Amino acid sequence: MGFEKFGRKSFTAITKTAKFVDFLTEGKIKGTVCKDCRAKYFPPRADCAKCFSKNMDWFDMPERGKLETFTTAYYAPLGFEADPPYTMGVVDFGDGLKLFARLSKILKPEEVKVGMAVTVQPIKYDDGQISFEILKA
Amino acid sequence: MKKEVAIIGVGQSSFVRGYEGSIRELAFEAFREAMQDAGLTQKEVDASIFCSAPEYDKQRSPAGVLAEYLGLIPQPTLYVETVCSSSSTGIRVAYGMIKSGLHDVVVVLGFQKMSEITSAESQERMGRGADIQWEAPFGTMMPAYYALYAQAYMAKHGLTHDDLMNVRIKSSTYGVINDRAVYRKPVKPEDFKQGDPEAKMAGPVAWPLRVGDCCANADGSSCIILANAEKAKAFSKKPVWVIGIGAASEAVNMAARPDFTKGLSVGYAAAAQAYKMAGVTAKEVKVAEVHDCFTIAEIMAYEGLGFASTGEGKQLIREKATYKEGRIPVNVDGGLLSKGHPIGATGGSQIRTIVLQLRGEAGAMQVAGEPDIGLVHNIGGVGLYGNVTILGRD
Numbered sequence: 449m450g451f452e453k454f455g456r457k458s459f460t461a462i463t464k465t466a467k468f469v470d471f472l473t474e475g476k477i478k479g480t481v482c483k484d485c486r487a488k489y490f491p492p493r494a495d496c497a498k499c500f501s502k503n504m505d506w507f508d509m510p511e512r513g514k515l516e517t518f519t520t521a522y523y524a525p526l527g528f529e530a531d532p533p534y535t536m537g538v539v540d541f542g543d544g545l546k547l548f549a550r551l552s553k554i555l556k557p558e559e560v561k562v563g564m565a566v567t568v569q570p571i572k573y574d575d576g577q578i579s580f581e582i583l584k585a
Numbered sequence: 586m587k588k589e590v591a592i593i594g595v596g597q598s599s600f601v602r603g604y605e606g607s608i609r610e611l612a613f614e615a616f617r618e619a620m621q622d623a624g625l626t627q628k629e630v631d632a633s634i635f636c637s638a639p640e641y642d643k644q645r646s647p648a649g650v651l652a653e654y655l656g657l658i659p660q661p662t663l664y665v666e667t668v669c670s671s672s673s674t675g676i677r678v679a680y681g682m683i684k685s686g687l688h689d690v691v692v693v694l695g696f697q698k699m700s701e702i703t704s705a706e707s708q709e710r711m712g713r714g715a716d717i718q719w720e721a722p723f724g725t726m727m728p729a730y731y732a733l734y735a736q737a738y739m740a741k742h743g744l745t746h747d748d749l750m751n752v753r754i755k756s757s758t759y760g761v762i763n764d765r766a767v768y769r770k771p772v773k774p775e776d777f778k779q780g781d782p783e784a785k786m787a788g789p790v791a792w793p794l795r796v797g798d799c800c801a802n803a804d805g806s807s808c809i810i811l812a813n814a815e816k817a818k819a820f821s822k823k824p825v826w827v828i829g830i831g832a833a834s835e836a837v838n839m840a841a842r843p844d845f846t847k848g849l850s851v852g853y854a855a856a857a858q859a860y861k862m863a864g865v866t867a868k869e870v871k872v873a874e875v876h877d878c879f880t881i882a883e884i885m886a887y888e889g890l891g892f893a894s895t896g897e898g899k900q901l902i903r904e905k906a907t908y909k910e911g912r913i914p915v916n917v918d919g920g921l922l923s924k925g926h927p928i929g930a931t932g933g934s935q936i937r938t939i940v941l942q943l944r945g946e947a948g949a950m951q952v953a954g955e956p957d958i959g960l961v962h963n964i965g966g967v968g969l970y971g972n973v974t975i976l977g978r979d
Contacts, residue, residue, distance in 0.1 A: 459721050517733045517736045517845045519732035520792040521729045523790055525711075548840045562736060
């Protein structure tokens with residue numbers, strides 16, 4: 449249990465990576481790293497696809513990256529109807545690490561540009577759901 | 586040219602909003618047309634493959650139910666799924682069955698009755714076609730995913746909103762003349778005019794994509810009948826041969842996608858395999874169907890298939906090279922944008938269009954010059970699955 453708290457609405461309750469949500473509540477965004485071959489993963493994985501190990505550890509995601517792309521949704525799927533418009537994007541941290549998330553509502557649409565320097569931080573919603581979002585660096 | 590597996594019959598229902606019948610009745614429409622086209626009875630069919638995205642159906646395990654309604658029991662039947670490319674994958678499975686000698690004649694039937702659920706429910710299910718653990722919790726949906734590609738691509742390659750609009754305008758040119766299409770009205774530049782409440786195509790869905798950049802949900806079915814060389818010669822005066830077949834997969838999560846400015850990697854990978862197997866190059870393709878679920882997807886497909894180099898797909902639409910009279914006609918049946926996109930039926934519909942083109946039976950949509958090689962590009966999810974099928978004739 450525990451993963452049902454992730455995001456605006458979670459579709460997954462049980463996962464071996466549920467500790468990710470505990471880290472979020474502590475203000476940390478973490479990926480997993482294989483203790484045997486040092487392969488790094490985000491989103492986190494419980495199993496290493498490169499060497500088949502299940503000895504995974506957590507590592508802190510980099511603090512700064514660049515916004516690789518984004519979109520603003522004006523319609524939303526079932527369960528998200530109250531949210532539009534909202535902007536989602538992909539952050540590239542380099543070294544093969546990327547992250548997908550919503551952009552903070554604080555950001556003005558005209559501020560958002562492909563290639564801009566960004567950071568990522570946890571966010572807690574009023575209904576107790578917890579997530580992470582992209583902000584200007 | 587490889588003459589081992591042929592298409593001997595094709596059929597398609599009209600693609601509509603709100604089909605007035607059940608999935609078995611919808612499936613029968615395409616099946617009837619394909620069987621009559623091939624001149625077959627059920628006893629000459631050795632196996633059937635049913636293809637759809639299962640989350641739209643109330644019927645669990647539809648293959649058995651549909652096989653019974655089509656009169657294809659007690660022959661073996663099974664179900665195949667790669668979301669939007671399910672029926673191309675069904676054709677891939679049938680190809681393997683026939684090539685191995687397991688079966689001589691196989692029916693591949695794609696279907697989808699999307700109107701069983703609301704549009705919002707449909708978007709939620711489509712969002713769940715992506716990563717439900719790490720992405721759907723942000724409120725993702727198909728237009729937003731393709732918009733991520735569009736945004737990065739437009740920023741790097743100078744593709745404009747007018748270019749995207751012109752993909753839709755081309756599509757509508759052929760939707761108007763395709764009586765199986767759901768959207769049959771002409772589209773004009775005024776329909777995309779920003780700020781005009783009368784401009785129905787202009788509203789943002791997932792920026793930079795607008796209403797007119799997105800294909801519509803639809804109900805529909807398609808049926809393709811494949812046979813080995815011996816049966817093809819016995820049953821068909823105009824067999825169309827499957828000469829190249831390629832397929833690939835890609836990471837579901839956007840965080841694992843290498844480069845949003847280069848289009849879908851599965852399009853490139855599946856095309857390379859299919860061209861190699863067929864022993865042909867992009868220049869030899871005379872007519873193509875590509876997976877234009879969104880306008881940006883058609884531009885990216887041009888590049889994956891080698892009709893243009895990466896970043897230059899816009900030139901084809903600017904020069905009208907992909908119109909029926911152009912250098913490489915693409916989606917001259919209206920594509921997904923005009924025909925509508927009944928997920929499981931789409932690949933079979935694309936195959937049918939190319940078969941009719943190679944037989945010279947495409948009517949008002951027929952490409953001149955008696956095309957001898959055609960290509961189908963069918964994508965599942967946001968480039969999660971890619972299928973390219975190359976067809977040739979005697």
